Amino acid sequence: MDKEATRKGFGKALVELGELNDKVVALSADLTESTSCKEFKEKYPDRYMEMGVAEQNSIGVAAGLSFTGYIPFVTSFAVFMPNRCLDQIRVSVAYNNANVKIVASHAGLVTGHDGATHQALEDISIMRSIPNMTVVVPCDFTEAVKATKTIAYREGPCYLRLMREKTPKITDENTRFDVGVANVMRDGEDITIIACGEMVSAALEAAERLQEENISVAVVNMHTIKPIDKECILGYAEKTKAIVTAEDHQVNGGLGSAVSEVVSSENPIVVKRVGVQDRFGQSGTAEELMKEYNITVEDIINEVRNAISAAKK
Amino acid sequence: MDKVENIEKLKSISKEIRLSIMSMLHEAKSGHSGGSLGMTDVFTTLFFNVMNHNPEDPKWEDRDHFILSNGHICPVLYSTLAEAGYFSKDELKTLRKFGSRLQGHPSRTDFDLVETSTGPLGQGILVAAGMAKGLKMQNKNNKIFVSSSDGEHQEGATWETLMFAAKHNLDNLIVFIDRNQIQIGGNTEDIMEMESLADKLRAFNWNVIEADGHNYEEILKAFNQAKENKGKPTTIIFKTTIGKGVSFMEGDYEWHGKAPNDEEYQKAVEEINNG
Numbered sequence: 001m002d003k004e005a006t007r008k009g010f011g012k013a014l015v016e017l018g019e020l021n022d023k024v025v026a027l028s029a030d031l032t033e034s035t036s037c038k039e040f041k042e043k044y045p046d047r048y049m050e051m052g053v054a055e056q057n058s059i060g061v062a063a064g065l066s067f068t069g070y071i072p073f074v075t076s077f078a079v080f081m082p083n084r085c086l087d088q089i090r091v092s093v094a095y096n097n098a099n100v101k102i103v104a105s106h107a108g109l110v111t112g113h114d115g116a117t118h119q120a121l122e123d124i125s126i127m128r129s130i131p132n133m134t135v136v137v138p139c140d141f142t143e144a145v146k147a148t149k150t151i152a153y154r155e156g157p158c159y160l161r162l163m164r165e166k167t168p169k170i171t172d173e174n175t176r177f178d179v180g181v182a183n184v185m186r187d188g189e190d191i192t193i194i195a196c197g198e199m200v201s202a203a204l205e206a207a208e209r210l211q212e213e214n215i216s217v218a219v220v221n222m223h224t225i226k227p228i229d230k231e232c233i234l235g236y237a238e239k240t241k242a243i244v245t246a247e248d249h250q251v252n253g254g255l256g257s258a259v260s261e262v263v264s265s266e267n268p269i270v271v272k273r274v275g276v277q278d279r280f281g282q283s284g285t286a287e288e289l290m291k292e293y294n295i296t297v298e299d300i301i302n303e304v305r306n307a308i309s310a311a312k313k
Numbered sequence: 314m315d316k317v318e319n320i321e322k323l324k325s326i327s328k329e330i331r332l333s334i335m336s337m338l339h340e341a342k343s344g345h346s347g348g349s350l351g352m353t354d355v356f357t358t359l360f361f362n363v364m365n366h367n368p369e370d371p372k373w374e375d376r377d378h379f380i381l382s383n384g385h386i387c388p389v390l391y392s393t394l395a396e397a398g399y400f401s402k403d404e405l406k407t408l409r410k411f412g413s414r415l416q417g418h419p420s421r422t423d424f425d426l427v428e429t430s431t432g433p434l435g436q437g438i439l440v441a442a443g444m445a446k447g448l449k450m451q452n453k454n455n456k457i458f459v460s461s462s463d464g465e466h467q468e469g470a471t472w473e474t475l476m477f478a479a480k481h482n483l484d485n486l487i488v489f490i491d492r493n494q495i496q497i498g499g500n501t502e503d504i505m506e507m508e509s510l511a512d513k514l515r516a517f518n519w520n521v522i523e524a525d526g527h528n529y530e531e532i533l534k535a536f537n538q539a540k541e542n543k544g545k546p547t548t549i550i551f552k553t554t555i556g557k558g559v560s561f562m563e564g565d566y567e568w569h570g571k572a573p574n575d576e577e578y579q580k581a582v583e584e585i586n587n588g
Contacts (some may be wrong), residue, residue: 002402013466028378046450047450049446051477052473052476052477054473054476054477055472056435056439056469056470056473057439057442057470057474057477059439059468060436060438060439060440060442060472060474061439061442061443061446062443063429063439063440063443064439064440064441064442064443064444064445065443065444065446065447066443066445067428067429067440067443067444067447068443068444068447068450068451069447070446070447070450072443085392087433087435087436088436088439088470091430091431091432091436092430092439092440093432095420095421095422095430096421096422096429096430096440097421097422163558235323294364302461311527
């Protein structure tokens with residue numbers, strides 16, 4: 001399958017947005033190349049700001065720029081933004097309801113060799129707890145392009161979570177993307193897997209393999225963690241016996257929690273959560289780490305089986 | 314609005330503002346008295362002489378912008394805005410109360426006269442620098458005035474912005490510092506030495522002006538110099554006395570975050586009226 005990184009999708013969309021709208025500006029906390037802003041910088045140097053290693057100021061300045069009519073995309077790694085500048089995000093962006101787009105790359109364990117300090121595994125949890133914040137996690141390159149363009153014209157604060165690694169292209173130009181509306185990638189009758197980011201392709205593979213055992217699995221791409229698509233979750237809570245969530249993130253507070261919250265208050269069924277289980281990451285290849293932390297296709301398949309037996313009780 | 318040039322007139326306005334501050338804090342039973350009184354002379358001069366703004370048209374496009382980076386001294390901002398005619402002085406009594414626009418720390422989404430929400434130190438200056446940059450990118454001439462505290466300059470984020478503003482030659486950005494040497498826990502020089510603040514700011518390539526924050530001639534001169542300055546952002550270090558105008562509050566860090574009780578309020582009003 002053709003592969004490309006979601007951060008590259010953001011970079012492509014940013015340049016296109018720059019052409020369409022002269023109010024689009026971009027800021028980088030000294031990670032221009034890594035966050036795929038190089039082309040925008042070269043094409044629109046007057047609308048590009050090198051902020052230095054200063055995430056707090058980057059966020060504050062972005063809020064100020066938004067108050068003068070600009071649409072700022074402020075970029076860094078997901079371990080630094082939100083963490084290093086959370087107070088500025090909470091007050092200057094979210095409490096102000098400022099039209100700032102926070103774009104964080106290199107999220108998740110797949111970031112690999114850099115080790116635990118550089119593997120953002122808490123960012124979804126942090127960002128979805130902040131009022132006014134929209135949280136979007138594109139599943140592939142093409143969805144990242146669409147997500148970037150969509151949030152540019154959606155008034156208000158937004159967090160866009162991106163990956164460094166190339167991941168399979170599983171959507172195309174015709175796949176619909178609306179903030180807050182989940183994409184059903186595959187329908188099913190027995191169990192539902194709800195995934196985000198690169199785990200959506202793993203979920204599809206798991207569903208494919210389970211089909212061979214006559215287990216019918218639905219796969220939902222929950223690209224928007226907040227506002228979460230309750231209708232979709234509750235529809236599948238009704239239709240299928242159990243839900244398995246999958247994310248490259250801590251299960252505490254992440255997608256798994258978000259789905260569990262909806263299900264537990266409206267229609268309690270079994271929810272099994274695949275993701276990082278309250279541990280820090282470490283150095284290694286993406287494959288080694290996914291295996292060590294139990295977030296592979298095999299792990300999703302195992303959890304589907306566990307969910308089926310738990311649901312029978 | 315029309316500029317008040319007469320210094321005696323400015324002083325009499327400041328008296329009204331100090332009375333409002335005491336009254337609203339007494340009513341609220343909590344809040345920050347010391348810094349609010351200490352900055353009253355600077356705020357009076359700024360809003361009644363220096364800044365271009367119009368209470369009849371608060372969102373006037375060519376207005377100068379004001380940001381209260383040390384959000385905790387919002388009683389002086391609210392009182393000054395009411396005195397300038399933006400809203401009725403009666404509303405000042407709602408400070409810190411449920412449903413009020415006058416939140417305990419300024420809130421942009423609750424009160425549209427607030428340009429950015431502040432409270433946590435090291436935020437207003439950052440946003441102000443972004444606004445200054447945004448206005449420059451659009452070739453606009455509005456100035457951004459920022460009130461900040463000396464303690465706020467202990468925040469690392471503030472220095473990130475100082476670098477940014479100098480790099481971008483934001484001469485439309487004027488940050489003034491309430492140098493009362495007091496922070497919540499005591500004297501700034503005991504808690505975390507800041508001197509020489511002026512040298513540090515000069516080293517960050519800012520235009521630095523020092524003035525007495527209770528001397529109207531000096532305040533006016535400092536702001537006018539700041540407005541004419543080209544090529545660099547400006548900071549004005551106003552030497553002030555916390556609690557200015559109420560003798561038992563003056564110079565006492567205990568009054569950083571306290572409101573007057575009934576007796577203290579009566580005494581404060583008497584002193585301000587006789588001052």
